[in-house]
Amino acid sequence: MNAMTRRIVIGTAAVSMALTMAACGKAGGSSSSKDNKSIGILLPDTVTNRYNQFDKPLMEQKIKELCSDCQINYDNAAGDPSKQAQQVNTMITKGVKVLILDPEDSVGIQSSVEAAVKKGIKVIAYDRLAQGPVSAYVSYDNEKIGELQGQALLNAMGPKATPSSKIVMIDGDPGDPNAAQFKAGAHKVLDGKVNIAYEQSGLWKDTEANKKMSAAITSIGAKNIAGVYSANDTMAGGIATALKGAGINPPLTGQDAELTGLQRILVGTQTSTIYKPYKPEADATAEIAVDMLEGKDWKSITDTTSKSGSGQDVPAHLITATSVTKANINATVVKDGLYKISDLCSAQFVAACKAAGITVG
Template sequence: MNAMTRRIVIGTAAVSMALTMAACGKAGGSSSGKDNKSIGILLPDNVTNRYNQFDKPLMEKKIKELCSDCSISYDDAGGDPNKQAQQVNTMVTKGVKVLILDPQDYVAIKSSVENAVKKGVKVVAYDRFAEGPVSAYVSYDNEKIGELQGQALLDAMGPAATPSSKIVMIDGDPSDPNAAQFKAGAHKALDGKVNIAYEQTGLWKDTEANKKMSAAITSLGAKSIAGVYSANDTMAGGIATALKGAGINPPLTGQDAELTGLQRILTGTQTSTIYKPYAPEANATAEIAVDLIEGKDFKSITDTTATSGSGQSVPAHLIGATSVTKANINSTVIKDGLYKVSDLCSAEFVAACKAAGISVS
């Protein structure tokens, strides 16, 4: 074989090898697509303490327990629905197969959900019911939570809860479907029993709630306010500051059993919160996500159905909640280990913890 012939043979072999490798690469790419076990988690903000403190780590832990070779991508919207829409697109581009989505704006996110599903992504609505073709929805019985809040306010007001008693309602963000359900449940408990003299949204922000509470005080007069409904603990913090500035301390509700909210309950500047156990919600969602990744039936987890704002009926799992006051902090959040006693009962709150029957070492 002369030199020219050898070069032609070698060149032909190289081309053949390259084509074979390319074909293998394509086959491998197709196989890896089928074996893709990538799960995305998108949460709405980083202001509400529960998301980074509980929801994110609990879901990640459970996913890894159930699927050690699953990969997880995470982001939060920082309270910006446009940012979250971009994050959904980014997750789709990255190739996630299942997306756990807690929408910042449940209506605005619909087109992003539709686009993700068209690209083959399964979407699980977490905590808030995103509109669009979601596969499942996991949350709490949110209207019942609103009823618990309203009843807790009436209980704290006692004999002062009369049809002429003026209360202030600071509701959650209307872009959150849960806020409307909390509001509806609270009205069910409160309407006709007290006079809702001022009602506004606090957008889940302590600063905004503080402004609205200050406006209510100016409008109604501090001494005429007999109680305050706050849809969550973050806003209750801003409201409590406004009430203190006005020299009044009427009963005040909350939600989420935030550490600072519980400490306000212990010291008497907030009367109640709602304890929603985060582990059952996060774990059920993680189980559904892994079942979807593995092509399994998740219907044993979703024990009911729920209807979205756009009329879509979706398999759902709804979890119960508990109203918490100073009387049962010890038997609820402390018993369940939501916080360490040392964190709740730091030096400033030791006496208040002991008074509530909490054993402080």
């Protein structure tokens, strides 16, 4: 092979290699490619049933409906803030263009959010408002939820709701900004109406809530407890166990309309929960994510703003929640088909379901 032929062959090979690399980059969806359609979803824990049972599949379904060729990268922090920070780094490395983030620690995740945004990733805060330069936020009116919980407790207490009546408050995890809003809303309704004799965080864990409730019973005396505010159903489960062990059954709140929480309401060991329809939240988030990905106007979906702990005014979409008791369980969660009747009204709950007006097949 002479020099001229060799140069032609090498030049042809170089051009071929460049074209191949460009094609591979396009097919692989690198972060620099305009055709990259990669969305990341990071959820906070596996203890709260809703995330894997509702939020994840609903978001994935809506994203695929709107963008059939979108790639979805999912992970769960399993309650570990440092693990979630690493997961954000992984999403950056994978080159996602939009990141849906439900922070386990809304304050500690700020540096991770900043790192993602510096790489050109748009971050949507889901359910909990992360600190840092997030582009949008989708959740519920959390202070209003706290007000609904507080009012549900007063309603259940009836004439026993007096300024001298002692209640226990088991709040959510202080690392979750929503917990502070639930707490603020509940206090707005309860303060001055009852005597909050004991208040502690249950960290969203049934085991921790059980310990705190047991300590409250020891401190106040079982027969002196007129009501219990629990910030969610998971913790209400641990609280109900402690109350049963003490031989008392005062009104008890909850949140998230978990299956076990609803079943406790049916049999009378929990008086209320908060039904937050997950589909509207997941759908709105998916729509914003796909619009961001495709360069469309997503701000028509956000109809208000929320101020984050780091001072940002974030375009937000906040969804209305509903207080659920035995009186309206049939007209709310059952009507919406949140769970199969066969699951809600399993063998030991059939009689209670019928008493609540639920048609059991």
